[in-house]
Amino acid sequence: MSNALLLNDKSRGSKPGYAPSVDESDLHTEHMVLNMGPSHPATHGTTKFILKLEGETVADVDIHIGYLHRGFEKMCESGTWAQVLPYTDRLNYSSPLCNNVGYVLAVEKLLGIEVPDRAKYIRALVCEMSRITDHFTAIGAGALELGGYTPFLYGVQAREMFYELVEELTGARLTTAFTRIGGVKHDLTSDFWEHVDAVLPEVERLMIDVDKLLTNNRIFYDRMVDVGTISQDDAISYGFTGICLRSTGVGYDVRKDYPYLIYDRLDFDVPVGHRGDNYDRYLCRVEEIRQSIRMMKQIREQMEPGPIAVDDWGVVLPPKDAVYNSIEAMIAHFKLIMEGVKVPRGEVYSYTEAGNGELGFYLVSDGSGRPYRLRIRPPCFALMSGLKKMIVGKLLADIVPTYDTINMIGGENDR
Amino acid sequence: MSQQVLDQIVKRFSDSVLSTHAHRGDETVVLHRNALVAVVQFLRDDPQMAFNFCVDITAVDLSAMPDYVGPRFEVVYHFHSLSHKHRIRLKVPLEEADLELDSLSHLYGGANWFEREVWDMFGVRFRNSPDHRRILLYEEFVGHPLRKDYPQRGYQPLIDMPTLPRPDEELPPLASEDL
Structure with missing residues (x-):
């Protein structure tokens, strides 16, 4: 492998004991092209990097994505509005509930309806749980990339506890499909908060362990600080959102700036970095987990009993009891299943804060039951x-x- | 989104604005394509506007929209101002025969990939784009799948599907078919 940087360094010729017989700067050098991926053990998700290397320095890179493209947007056009919901689990599969919530909020915006308070609280709660699992995945895997296997295990252990809570609520760990247009699938289980009480101290203990292992770890610090840096202007120009934008010092968070659900009633802070490097992104993630736990506690205090879906059979399925015993409910059920929710003609852009940043849905409806x-x-x-x-x-x-x-998730990136 | 931004655009570019609407609080300006770069430049650089954030670029194929008469495609832009906290949507209608539009890559770094996706999925060409390859699909792909005339289940494998033909049968064609 030729090394252009060293060969062009003329000062080497003057060092004692090194007297080249030819002028090395005239030697033919070329970049080495290295193909990394699409299936590489160190890249979680299928991305191909075609790298031009100067020694060990990256001179240029061509990033190829799309290896997980499943024609998501095309698929959505063939089903009813409600049938799209399970697909959204498969977008960012580290935080499926954020996608569920983002999607139904977009459809509700187009419908012009607002869900009852309790449904909003449940949605915010599941969003925060999902955000925690997302961040634990990113932190744990980040340590794993650098050879730290133990923090990865602690991170996954904490994530697993939240997955169990999610499973209790939704019946599934990843493929949740929990929200419904007009509400949520069902209420919290009766002993849900007891399980949360049991989990949170454990998670906080694990977070302290991860913190001790990583934050002041010399190796971790040296590998993360001033690596992967991006300036604030570049981050904005490239449309960065979420942790990656906040690590550069821009405090933009959809939950704060354009509050949806009940985020305006919660007291939480938006952590920002200042260097825009990997270490700041790590620290922001850790802090966001703390803030999400704080929000969960507030949601518990503020939540009050009530309906969990709008009372409109044109949007939400009627209760089973009514379907079996009245013709109106039966017809409503049949029409909702066969034709879908009749979303009025129009277009909206709705955005929420998902695990990685602003997740937007741009919907166009022609007035039929399908997107x-x-x-x-x-x-x-x-x-x-x-x-x-x-x-x-x-x-x-x-x-x-x-x-x-940057926590690239193939399902979301390639759709 | 902001009504004030919409009024400003209409005032300054009255010749190029085809229509405006604000459905569900999303202010939208439908623009003639020749004015796109000038409008976006104004939106980005004017201190009152300060749209420093290009949120999304996508397109819609309106050919299957019931009771719709007009150009087949619409390229849809969403912009956001981090400092003023307002948003705007721009739409540029395009006729099928002339699917070309100016690129915004010189104004927003992130625009290039979004434009590549619009090219990939809808076949809209962007003039002066620094990189105009497909992005999610492979270069050998024929057609643009998010167009309404592309079949819902069109198969176009890069490598032949492993189906074994009977001896008296010819190989199935690779071209897309609605199954």
Whole structure:
């Protein structure tokens, strides 16, 4: 492998004991092209990096995505509005509930309906639980990339506890499909909060362990600080949102700036970094987990009993008892299942804060029961387009932690 | 989103604005394509507007929309201002025969990938784009799948599907078919 940086360094010729017989700067050098991926053990998700290397420094990179493209937006056009919901689980599968909530909020915006308070609280609660699992995945995997297997296990253990809570609520760990247009699938289980009480101290203990292992760890620190740096202007220009934007010092969080559900009633802080590097993204994630736990506690105090879905059989399925015993409910049930929710003609863009940033849904309805066009604005997609800025000029080995801290999720990025 | 932004655009670019509406609080300006770059430049650089954030670029194929008469495609832009906290949607109608539009890559770094996706899925060409390859699909792919005339289940495998034909049967064609 030729090394252009060293060969062009003329000062080497003057060092004692090193007298080259030819002028090395005239030697033919070329970049080494290295193909990394699409299936590489260190990249979680299928992305291909075609790297041009100067020694170990990345001179240029061409990022290829799309290996997990399933024609999501095309598929959505063939089903009813409600049938799209299970697909949204498969967007960001680290935090499926955030996608569920984002999607139904978009449809409700187009319908012009508002769900009851309790449904809003339940949605916010599941969003925060999902955000925690998302961040634990990213933190744990980030440590794993750098050879830290123990923090990964602690992170996964904490994540698992939240997955169990999610499973208790929704019946599934990842493929949740919990929300409904007009409400949520069902209420919290009777002993849900007891289980939360049992889990939270354990999670806090694990977080302290992870913190002790990583935050002041010399190796971790050196590999993360000033690696994968992006300036504030670049981050904005590339459309970064979420943790990656906040790590550069911009305090933009949809939950704070455009409160949806009940986030305006919760007291929480938005952590921001200042360097825009991997370490700041790590710290922001840790702090967001703390804030999410804080929000869960507030939600518990504020939540009051009440209906969990709107009382409109044109939107929400009637109760089973009514379906079996009255013709009106039977007809409503049949029409909802066969024709779908009649969403009025129009278009909306609705956005929520998902695990990776602003998850947007742009919906176009032609007035029938099926989406005419359903566009997902994935936060990862913008992050991946800016990834080049973050890795060019840095070392090859730094791609791996940088790629992890932007937390690219194939399902969301490639759709 | 903001009504004030919408009024400003209408005032300054009255010749190029085809229509405006604000459905469910989303202010939308439908623009002539020649004015796109000028409008976006104004939106980005004017201190009152300060739309420093290109949220999303996508398109819609309106050919299957009931009771719709007009250009077949619409390219849809969403912008956001982080400092003023307002949003706006721009739409540019495009005729099928002339699917070309100016690129915004020189204004927003993130625009390029979004435009590549619009090219990939709808076949809209962006002039002066620094990189105009497909992004989610492979270069050999024929057609643009999010167009309404692309079949819902069109198969176009890059490598032949492993189906074994009977001896008296020819290989199935690779072209897309509605199954």
